[in-house]
Each structure stands twice: as structure tokens, then as C-alpha cells.
Amino acid sequence: MKNMSPTRTPMKEAAPDIRNKNFSEVALGYTAEEAMTEAARCLGCKNHPCTDGCPVSVRIPEFLCLVAEGKFAEAYAVIRSTNSLPAVCGRVCPQETQCEGKCVRGIKGEPVAIGRLERFCADFARANATHGSLETKQEGPRVAVIGSGPAGLACAGDLAAAGCRVTVFEALHAAGGVLVYGIPEFRLPKSIVAHEVDNLRRAGVEFSCDTVIGRSMTVDELFADGYRAVFIGSGAGLPQFMNIPGEGLCGVYSANEYLTRVNLMKAYEENALTPIKRARRVAVIGGGNVAMDAARCAKRMGAEEVYIVYRRGEEEMPARREEIHHAKEEGIIFRLLTNPTAILDDGRGNVAGITVQKMELGEPDAGGRRRPVAIPGSEEDIAVEAVIEAVGTRPNPLLRMTTEGLTANRWGCIVVGEDGVTTEKDGVFAGGDAVTGAATVILAMGAGKAGAAAILDYIKNNP
């Protein structure tokens, strides 16, 4: 029977004043009963607008119908046929602008909680797996994948499934890209990413971590070594700074560095080896998801006061509404329409505070967002001992600089052809943030899959 409730089935969350002191997952997931109740809200629309809103075209009405009937393993199989990382996407996809943004139940109420149900199916499959996928030995052509983020993992998975011998080269010591070094444990437990990487290993994919292509070996050396094609999924991990006075002081971090120390290097554990400043007051500059993650991590690292300093208003913040809501619940202080102009020195080379200026919104810029304009004479100082800048990232230029024939646009993104993945260098394909600039997990995964399809075509046409 259909559930015509206009509101979605709530999902339990850890209490804000408890969770802001630990790194355990915030959202606790549905029980089987809750999942079936929520899935019964789906009307099974024939024209499936929800699927059209999903970048990898998950067959949403089909899997929701199976969940409503309690056929969770079958529902997982439907999702998995087009989405290789459902436990990840169910947690971090911006569903409100994708699948759920198109759901007809959202017209007169709340959309079906598609992301939560996708997560439920993936967690069910992981918890109930009696055996993993079988070890396989591939005999096909060798393909190199550079970077082990969602683009690289999706590409490697599809290539291995087609019989290629795939090696994923990763600069860091662990595979997963932003999924392990950026997105915090309390939003995406790392055991989930490790499980997906293990599945690929069992499917025959080799991982070569601590290997920086462009340093340890070049793209041309990969070809000389016998790789038939190369996929670049190296992301956009090069932090940008504001270029204001004081950025060289001790206690100033890029969000990427701070998050890497906390998440990948586990700085929150008692005997962690990575050094990190546990400041009492922290300012995080920026208004996107990265800023919210950094602020929520700083709070969990023991800061009493954590400020989000953003030059526009809340409406203009690029972060997901859910992340803003969670940050507020956890006690993060929002200083909106506020722009930092300098970081202050305590006289010994450490951060003592930031000078900020009040802003107002002026005329819309080229992108349609109202431009922030400084209000003269509105400067004030905010006392903090650490500053985290989350003001954007770009692709690292290393691969482009060490690979003859690879070109990039003015933002450092690798240039590709009309298919979105073929570069100007023969046999080299690219996708994900390295091509688009900082985007989303699901778009990177989609690009990885498109890259795998283009590589299989290329190898077939160039025997």
C-alpha cells in the first residue's frame, strides 16, 4: 500500500552536543521497517523524472519498489548496475539538486528520501554479504589509472570488468581520493571506502600507492612500460589562497591540509603522529561544503569557538543546506557578509586573529550571484589562534607540466574533446575534478565510467 504522507520518514541522528565531540557518523541510517515505509511513498512514475536527475541514471522507481517489498538485496543489485559506489553516493550526493530535486512528491511535500534509501540498500548488502566477489585474474590489455578518487575507482572498476589489467597509481598512502582525505569520518566512514577498494582488488585491480605520476614516473614512461592507455583522474587538490597579509603565519592552513591531517592522518586519535594545532578559537574562511567540513572538524578537535567567515549571505552559500544545518546545530558561529582582509601576528609568528570588513550585496555578477561590496569603515578584529582557508582548489599542474601534448585551460583543468574524456594526447583520457575543476563525487564517477568506455573503444580501434 502506498504511503501518502507528505513528509519523509525521519532518519535518526546523533545528538548535536554529543556528536560535536567525536568523529562517529552523524546520520545513523534507516532500519528495515523505516526503509520500507519511506520507499512506499514512491508513486512509481512511468516517466521517472528522478532517474533523469541522477547523473548515472540509477533506476530509482525500480529499486524503490523492491525496497517497499522488503527485497533489499535485489534493490541493491538494481542500484549497483549503474552506480559502483552507492554507499558513498547515498551519503554525500547533493540529492536535493539531483534525483530528489526532480521527485514529484516534492511538489506538494517532501521528496522521497532516495539518497537515504540508496544508503540503506548499500549498508544492507555490506552487512549481509556472506562472501565477497571472487578473486579474478585479468588477461586483457594493461591500462594505467592515475588517481584513486571516485573518477579513478569508477574507471578502474569498469575496465577490470571488461577484462583489462588495471593499475591505479595514487600519490597518497591510501586509496580513495577526497573520499578518504577530505570528507570527514562523521559524514562518510572510511571503512566504506576501504570496502569498495577491496572489492576492486578482488576484481583484479592493482593499487600502487605512494606513487606520484610526474615524479616517480611520467605518463610517457607508463606507455613505454607497456600500458596501452592512461586515464587521468588526479582531481583538483591544489588549494587557492586569498593572498592577504599574514597567510605565512603559524596556525594558517588550507582546508585540504587541515582535513588531510585530521581525516587521513587521524590527528584526532590520541597518539596520532601528525602535528596539528588544537586552537581554542578557529576561523574558517569560505561558504562551501569544504568550509563546513573544516569547521565541524575544528569543533571536534576541541575548539570552543569556531567561526565560518563568508563574504556573502546564507542564501548565497554554496554548501548543502543539510551541511549548514548540521554545522549550526553543532555550535558553529556564522559571520556572514564578512570578508577577511588580514591575518594578525601575535608578535612571535603565530596567528592572533583576523581583521574583517563588513560587506553588503550589490549588483549580480556574471554568474548571477549578487556581488559583495565592502562597507567603508566597518573593519573589526576577531581573536582566533588558527585560520583555515576554504576558498577553492584547482588541479595540480604537475601532470600537465611533465606530459608532452597535454593541455590545460586558464584554470589549470585538462582540456578534453566533445566526449568529455579524450585529451589531446593519443591514448590519454581524463575525467573528474581534473577536467571540470572542483565538482561532485557522482559527476567524477560518471566521468570515470565514460573514460573506461572511451578507453575500451580506443583499444579496440588501435589493436
Ligand code: FAD
Ligand atoms: P579526487 O577525489 O580528488 O581524487 C584524485 C586523487 O588523485 C587523489 O587521491 C590524489 O592524491 C591523486 N593524485 C593527484 N595527482 C596525482 C599524481 N600525479 N599521481 C598519482 N596520484 C595523483 N562532493 C559531493 O558530491 N558531496 C560532498 O559532500 C562533497 N564534499 C566534499 C568535501 C570536501 C572536503 C572536498 C575537498 C570535496 C567534497 N566533494 C563533495 C567533492 C568531491 O569529493 C570531488 O568532486 C570528487 O572527489 C572528485 O573526484 P576525483 O576522482 O576527480 O578526484
Ligand code: SF4
Ligand atoms: Fe541520487 Fe546520487 Fe543515488 Fe543518483 S547516485 S540516485 S543522484 S543519490
Ligand code: SF4
Ligand atoms: Fe518515485 Fe519520486 Fe521517482 Fe516518482 S519521481 S518514481 S515518486 S522517486
